[in-house]
Amino acid sequence: MEIALPDQDATERLAARLAGLARPGDAILLAGDLGAGKSTLARAFLRAAAHDRALEVPSPSFTLVQSYDTSLGPVHHFDLWRLDGPGALVELGWDELAEDIVLVEWPDRLGSLRPADALEVTLHDTGGDTRRATIAGWPARL
């Protein structure tokens, strides 16, 4: 499925819709280049899930994962940018955290740990504030 996102508001609305469909055990993978808007989408998802429009969502690039308590249960926001493969994920507690909702930036690093039933959102930078989202997965829900 392709969705045009003419501005950041549109990206945030898409994130809120996904938050409305998500439940524990879900993996939402956010693919796209540097600056494509993965963190913007993740931030909006977490704010919608937590019913807190001002929720602070710092980049997890440095800590690799940040966890949040939301109305949907715990949500774990991963940024795998600095990893080269799935080995290090084990140490981050992936197995346990994946029982909750996980949002994963740079999901290509998941390798063999990539959940088969994940939703994948790929963001394309189409210039300025405009983006295009390609969405794959969740056939029963979307």
Add this chain to the structure above:
Amino acid sequence: MLRPVLAIESSCDETATAVLAADGRILAEAVLSQREHMAFGGVVPEIAARAHLEHLPGMVARTLETAGVSPRDLGAVAASTGPGLIGGLIVGSGFAKGMAIATGVPFVAINHLEAHALTPRLPGLVEGGAPFPYLLLLVSGGHCQCVEVSGVGQYRRLGGTIDDAAGEAFDKVAKLLGLGWPGGPAVERLAREGDARRYAFPRPLLGRKGCDFSFSGLKTAVVHAVATLPAGALPRQVVADLCASFQAAVADTLADRVGHALAMMPQAKLLVVSGGVAANQALRAVLEQVAAKAGVRFAAPPLRLCGDNAVMVAWAALERLRLGYASPLDAAPKPRWPLDAEDMVIRP
């Protein structure tokens, strides 16, 4: 009279040890940067934890030997127990607790951010000393915040990044431009050869109320600028201009935000800049001007004490021990541990 303190720092990709005398004199210090991470373009936790484990015993032994202090002469053993990468924190704090039990001395669990915050109080480091209160700008790969420091354990976060940390922006831009890891020094070096006015990058949140930071949009602007350039390897001058323009945007943003933070803390007589990004000379110079304009003193620890190190951990432990504080042996490492957390306050 307190006896010397041994400290361990392992919250990220540096393994560090130090021994300080009770009066804060540095008796010995060692930092090992885990260079193997460079191949992966960053810190990989599994490797980080394994490398900390591999290096710590030898480093501790050598540091004690250099200091001329035997384990039984120690007065306390301290370690960074957060915030940071959990694997490294477990290794460092576990090692420190073991040493504390074996030598029968107190263990002190130190918040890594507090260690940065109290560094300027190391004797002789800042001319005129660093009495409380002062404003701390902590800028590194993982942190970017303005903190009101009014005492040991007494911190108020005035503002911080709402998305990326400043150091992270440097690292991401460096990676985008193919400059390797860590990105800060490479960007700074090239920026010296570049024209800062060549690219008009945004200054996020400039002039906005408060002292929050945002660097995500700046990173995206650099991505867009690179996308408009002809494909293929970028000429050195273009990369230099991109670096200079990017660094100037960071400098303007930091200057504006810190100016606001100083206005929010009129009782401050001193601005302290610490963290890995404080090693950037151009940014230091700009922040020095901001302090001068506000009529406050400026201090930045020497480069080796700006990045992660164990001297600062030992010093923070001494500050706490003097106030009668030590930690229980079951103090757990914490990946997230804000400076203004409830358990930072020292209670009698």
